[in-house]
Amino acid sequence: MEFVVRKTDLVKELSLVQGIVERKNSIPILANVLLEAERGGGLRISATDLDVSLRSSCAADVATPGALTLGAKKLFEIARVLPDADVRVAVGADGWASLECERVRYRMAGLPREDFPALPEAEGGAAVELPAAPLREMILRTAFAITAEDARYYLSGALLVLESDSCALVATDGHRLAYCRATASLEVKEPRRILVPRKAVHELARLLEGADSVAFEAREAHLLFRSGGRTLACKTIEGQFPAFERVVAVTGERKVELSREALVTAVRRVSLLSSERSRAVRVALGKGKLELSAQSPDQGEARETLVVEEPGPELEIGFNAAYLLDFLGVAGTETVWLELKDAESQGLLRPGGDAAALDYRYVVMPMRF
Numbered sequence: 001m002e003f004v005v006r007k008t009d010l011v012k013e014l015s016l017v018q019g020i021v022e023r024k025n026s027i028p029i030l031a032n033v034l035l036e037a038e039r040g041g042g043l044r045i046s047a048t049d050l051d052v053s054l055r056s057s058c059a060a061d062v063a064t065p066g067a068l069t070l071g072a073k074k075l076f077e078i079a080r081v082l083p084d085a086d087v088r089v090a091v092g093a094d095g096w097a098s099l100e101c102e103r104v105r106y107r108m109a110g111l112p113r114e115d116f117p118a119l120p121e122a123e124g125g126a127a128v129e130l131p132a133a134p135l136r137e138m139i140l141r142t143a144f145a146i147t148a149e150d151a152r153y154y155l156s157g158a159l160l161v162l163e164s165d166s167c168a169l170v171a172t173d174g175h176r177l178a179y180c181r182a183t184a185s186l187e188v189k190e191p192r193r194i195l196v197p198r199k200a201v202h203e204l205a206r207l208l209e210g211a212d213s214v215a216f217e218a219r220e221a222h223l224l225f226r227s228g229g230r231t232l233a234c235k236t237i238e239g240q241f242p243a244f245e246r247v248v249a250v251t252g253e254r255k256v257e258l259s260r261e262a263l264v265t266a267v268r269r270v271s272l273l274s275s276e277r278s279r280a281v282r283v284a285l286g287k288g289k290l291e292l293s294a295q296s297p298d299q300g301e302a303r304e305t306l307v308v309e310e311p312g313p314e315l316e317i318g319f320n321a322a323y324l325l326d327f328l329g330v331a332g333t334e335t336v337w338l339e340l341k342d343a344e345s346q347g348l349l350r351p352g353g354d355a356a357a358l359d360y361r362y363v364v365m366p367m368r369f
Helices: 007-017 072-081 132-145 198-208 245-249 260-271 321-330
Strands: 002-006 032-038 042-048 052-058 061-064 066-071 086-091 096-101 104-109 128-131 157-163 166-172 176-183 192-197 213-218 222-227 230-235 254-259 280-286 289-296 300-307 315-320 335-340 347-351 358-364
Touching: 002 007, 007 042, 007 052, 007 072, 007 086, 032 061, 032 072, 052 198, 066 072, 072 104, 128 132, 132 157, 132 166, 132 176, 132 198, 132 213, 132 321, 132 358, 157 198, 176 245, 176 321, 192 198, 192 230, 198 213, 198 222, 198 230, 245 358, 254 260, 260 280, 260 289, 260 300, 260 321, 260 335, 280 321, 280 335, 315 321, 321 358
Parallel strands: none
Antiparallel strands: 002 061, 002 086, 032 042, 032 066, 042 052, 052 230, 086 096, 096 104, 128 213, 157 166, 157 192, 166 176, 176 358, 213 222, 222 230, 254 335, 280 289, 280 315, 289 300, 335 347, 347 358
16 A cells, blocks of 8 residues: 555544544554545544544545554654645555655554454435534533543433424533533435434534534434544444433522623632532522532631522522532523522523524522522
8 A cells, every 4th residue: 555645634533533532442454544545535533432423535546455543642643843835655475564654754663454444434325414504512511521430331422403493402410400402404215303412412513513414314323524624433322312302391489690701710619619529519599699618627618699680589599609600611601590489499591792693591409508
């Protein structure tokens, strides 16, 4: 195998597959990327961890077609430091690959293509075109709420809801729930609900950056997303996602609009003296003020007051500070709405101002002090 590729093109495609490759695994071939050079077809780069895979391509001048796998991390590190010029890659009969760029030369040991797992291919028959920019925004506003506990497999992904006039993404870890919906004209005959695994959700956000649209295709065992010559595939999650409609439909009787930046700053200050285990912050809403406080038996207590336009009686409720900061970090507006019912019910946060492009709601369960 022998081909010539631009250094910038090679680095760009290799950077996309870095998140797919697992650094620690018991199968050596999974630490490699598959390079396939086809005359007239350019260079194709593939990576997989057996659950999630990414296949991308870039232009290349192929002299001798062929295929070989090389260490993903080391190849990326080498490609990044090469001069900004054409890179010539040649593979000898011994399975070693040489990389030459101007006066720089590397040799790398490879593994045969036959050892690399087969990847699912897109059929392109029943694909649904999804708008890339809104979908990426929905991922950024919901993915952090996906549970990190693998044992709760039915929560270890985000629920993609497709309807003829909209698409939505929902994620929860049982303590908070993030819901984001965008208006879109989709070619779906009936509503569809698909669980997308956590890792695939994060990789999809990277794939969508700068794209116009993504073609989504669901099969019995795999989900595929195609955009700009790249295909992200993942295994489906078997499980029933919790009913979320009633949760996101709930509204609080007490509503207050707050400066997002002021609230972020106050939560960060006060949470410095919250319990390291619970990260609990007390929110006290009273006449014309909202007081945030936290205390730790070993370290002390902290309080900060924000001025608000709310004439109702006092209401106190506790929230996890980290959960509040997660929402505030991606709300994307100058103000946010906080809606409360009572000390025992969940709180609802929404972006303030003109946020009509996305229907974004964030529900947080209360904490006891």
